[in-house]
Amino acid sequence: MTRDYLLLILSGIPMTVAVTVVALAAGMLLGFPIMLMRNAPWAPLRLMTTVFIAIVRSVPPVVWVFLVFFGVGADLVDLNPFTAAIISFGLISAVNMAEIYRGGLVAIAAGQHEAAMALNLSRWHHFRDVTVPQMFIVSLPAIATYSVGLLKDTAIASTIGLQDLTFQGRYVTEMTYKGLEALSVVGAAYILLSLPIAWLSRNLGELLKRRIAR
Amino acid sequence: MTKPIVTLEKMSKQYGTHVVLPEIDLTVGEGEVLAIIGPSGSGKSTLLRCLNYIEHPTSGVITVANTRVEVGRDDSTRRIRELRKNLGMVFQSFNLFPHMSVLRNITLPQVRVLGSSEKEAEEAARRLLDRVGLADKADQYPARCSGGQQQRIAIARALALGPKVMLFDEPTSALDPELGVEVLGVMRELAETGMTMIVVTHEMSFAENVSDRVVVMADGRIIEQGNSRDIIRSPQTERGRRFLRAVNER
Numbered sequence: 001m002t003r004d005y006l007l008l009i010l011s012g013i014p015m016t017v018a019v020t021v022v023a024l025a026a027g028m029l030l031g032f033p034i035m036l037m038r039n040a041p042w043a044p045l046r047l048m049t050t051v052f053i054a055i056v057r058s059v060p061p062v063v064w065v066f067l068v069f070f071g072v073g074a075d076l077v078d079l080n081p082f083t084a085a086i087i088s089f090g091l092i093s094a095v096n097m098a099e100i101y102r103g104g105l106v107a108i109a110a111g112q113h114e115a116a117m118a119l120n121l122s123r124w125h126h127f128r129d130v131t132v133p134q135m136f137i138v139s140l141p142a143i144a145t146y147s148v149g150l151l152k153d154t155a156i157a158s159t160i161g162l163q164d165l166t167f168q169g170r171y172v173t174e175m176t177y178k179g180l181e182a183l184s185v186v187g188a189a190y191i192l193l194s195l196p197i198a199w200l201s202r203n204l205g206e207l208l209k210r211r212i213a214r
Numbered sequence: 215m216t217k218p219i220v221t222l223e224k225m226s227k228q229y230g231t232h233v234v235l236p237e238i239d240l241t242v243g244e245g246e247v248l249a250i251i252g253p254s255g256s257g258k259s260t261l262l263r264c265l266n267y268i269e270h271p272t273s274g275v276i277t278v279a280n281t282r283v284e285v286g287r288d289d290s291t292r293r294i295r296e297l298r299k300n301l302g303m304v305f306q307s308f309n310l311f312p313h314m315s316v317l318r319n320i321t322l323p324q325v326r327v328l329g330s331s332e333k334e335a336e337e338a339a340r341r342l343l344d345r346v347g348l349a350d351k352a353d354q355y356p357a358r359c360s361g362g363q364q365q366r367i368a369i370a371r372a373l374a375l376g377p378k379v380m381l382f383d384e385p386t387s388a389l390d391p392e393l394g395v396e397v398l399g400v401m402r403e404l405a406e407t408g409m410t411m412i413v414v415t416h417e418m419s420f421a422e423n424v425s426d427r428v429v430v431m432a433d434g435r436i437i438e439q440g441n442s443r444d445i446i447r448s449p450q451t452e453r454g455r456r457f458l459r460a461v462n463e464r
Contacts, residue, residue, distance in 0.1 A: 114268050115309035119323040119375065120298040123291075129322060133313045 001181045005172045009185050012168035017193070019082070019154045019164065023089035024147050030090070031097025038098055039105070056095040062156045064088040069160040085157035093150055100146065104139035105131065144201030148194045155190075165189055216243035218277075219410050220265070220379055225274030225285070227257075227264050234260050235434045237274065242379070247411045249421035249442065252431035253457055258414040261431070262381050265412075266301045267294045279378050299327075302372030306384040308364040310356040310371070316343070317352040320371045327375060335374075342370035346400050362393030366400050373404075380404065382413040398424075418461055422446040430454045 037049040056064075065088045072087075073079035079087070108131060116126040158167035169186035173179040220242040227235040235257045242248050250258045264271040265278075267289070276283045279300045283289050310319050320339035324330040330338070343349050346366040348359075356364055365385055372380060382401065386394035398417065402424050405411055415421060421428050421442055428445040430438040430453075438445060438454045449455045 109307075109309075111305060111307050111309035112311065114263075114305065115303075115311070117268050118266060118298065118301070118303035118305075119371070120295055120327045121323065122295075122326070125326045129326065130311060134311075137313060 001176070001178060001185070005176060005182070006185060009165070009168045009172055009182060010189065012163060012165035013189060013193070015082075015162060015164040016151070016154055016166075019085045019089060019157060019162065020147065020151045022086050023093050023154070024150060026086065026090035027093025027097045027150075028143070030094035031101055034094055034098035035101040035105070038102060053095045053098060056091060061088065061092055061153050062159070064092060065156050065160055081157060081160045081162040084160060085154065085162050089150065089154060089157075092153075093146070096146055097143070100139050100142045101135055103142065104135040104137075107138045108134045140204050141201050144197055144204060148197050148201070151193055151197070152190060216245055218242065219244040219246075219279055220412070221275075221277040222261075222265065223275040223277075225261075225264060225276060226272045227260055227269065228272050233434065235264065235271075238434075238436065240429070240436065242410060242412060245408045245410055246427060247405045247425045248413065248427050248429060249425035250412065250414045250429045250431060251416070251418070251421055251457070251461075252437075256431040257434040258431050259383050260434075262303075262383050262412065262414055266298050266303055266381060268303075299375075300378040301381055302375060302377035302379070303381045304365065304368050304372055304383065304385050306387050308356075308361070308368045308388075310364055310368055312356055314355075315352070316348070316354050316356060316359065316367050319356065319367060320374050323371065324374050338374055339370070342373055343367070345403075346370050347396075360393055361389045362396040365389065365393075365397045369397070369400055369404070379410040379412065382411065382415070384414050384416065386415070386417055416461070418446060418458075430457065432457070 034049060034053070037045055038053065040046045040049070059067075065085065068088045069079060069081065069084035073084050112130055112134065113126070116130045121129065154164060155166040158164050158170065161167070165186055169182050172182040176182065218241045220240070222238055222240040224237040224239060225235065226233070226237045238261060240261075250261065252258055260269065263269040265276060267283075271285045274285050276285070276297065278297055281293070281297045281300065283293050283297050310316075311322075314322065317336065317339055320342060321332065321335035324335035324338060325332060340349065340352060343352055346369060348363055348366055348370075351359055351363060351367070356367065359367065369385075385401065386397050389397065394417070398420055401411070401413070401420070405424050411425075413420070413425065423442075425442045427439060428442045429436050430445060430449065430451070432453045438449060438451050445454070446458065449458050
């Protein structure tokens with residue numbers, strides 16, 4: 001494997017990282033209102049959201065990517081592979097984030113809510129100052145774990161022509177017929193990208209647990 | 215008794231068909247320290263939690279200072295918040311906010327509920343921390359404090375809102391005896407300042423020596439009440455005698 005080919009493969013890293021980061025950010029943002037709707041006091045909204053989450057989660061990511069790129073992208077609006085990948089993975093991570101947040105909400109000790117009530121905080125301040133920050137802290141390790149999965153899932157977008165790590169690996173394979181070497185580089189690059197997130201998830205969890213544990 | 219500040223009239227609490235508190239009547243005078251004792255499951259904590267609407271009572275009338283709340287009739291969110299304004303509460307498990315510094319735990323409610331400025335709130339918080347002997351803990355997080363310290367911080371947090379009555383729900387039950395002493399010391403000082411206090415407790419020496427009056431509860435009912443020393447030393451009911459004998463023989 002020459003240096004040029006190696007660099008060509010690695011040139012896919014920014015695209016992989018970009019799709020992961022943007023989709024994750026969109027998911028973290030959109031997941032919040034989805035979680036609120038999932039917990040809404042009004043039953044029809046709650047039911048609709050539950051069904052929506054189930055549908056998004058039941059369809060394999062690769063089908064979502066095709067649906068958005070070849071379906072929506074071809075018939076309705078013009079979408080480039082990057083936009084299609086962001087939409088697909090943003091949607092998928094949004095519903096997953098909603099479920100992670102919901103778990104975080106449940107994990108808050110009942111005494112926290114009792115204290116907020118006894119201190120006479122308004123419902124809004126109770127939510128904003130007591131519930132939401134703790135929900136996020138409790139959710140962080142799960143979010144980090146999810147983002148490792150998302151990073152790897154974005155490889156699927158190479159099938160619609162997104163020039164990411166996997167796409168470049170396949171491209172080099174086709175040019176050199178040295179699949180083992182090229183794709184090993186790709187695999188190693190994914191591992192190296194995952195490591196900091198995995199490290200963060202483990203240590204973040206410990207750090208926050210230490211802070212929150214009584 | 216001095217002028218009543220807390221009055222419960224026929225307050226009841228049931229979960230479905232299970233009656234936890236059948237119609238309780240209770241009056242607490244201004245400046246009085248009332249200890250509620252009795253076996254586990256007798257409804258002591260439920261009584262306290264219904265009084266400030268952390269749990270929704272089923273029926274009755276609750277009056278605290280000038281706020282009279284009729285359960286089910288005149289208990290809008292606004293009325294309940296008015297009721298809670300005069301009630302501070304301290305929990306068995308402290309319930310400090312773990313994501314905020316000790317100082318923020320005490321300033322935040324003041325800023326949010328009383329509308330204090332950050333500066334006023336901080337001054338009040340530091341004064342109260344000093345009073346409970348924890349001035350040096352202001353910038354720590356609760357998890358870095360011992361249980362006894364956390365409970366004293368929780369007392370400071372409740373006092374910062376200027377309540378007329380303080381409710382204590384087994385404040386020392388989660389603490390080992392030495393740490394419990396710190397908390398009881400702060401409570402004793404508070405009682406000396408004339409604060410009205412309702413204390414659910416298993417600390418018989420606190421009940422006997424600090425409280426003015428003891429209420430003994432069993433099976434959701436008040437079975438006995440009166441002058442602390444009399445009740446603790448010579449309970450009149452068979453159930454009360456059995457409970458106190460069990461406590462004293464430990």
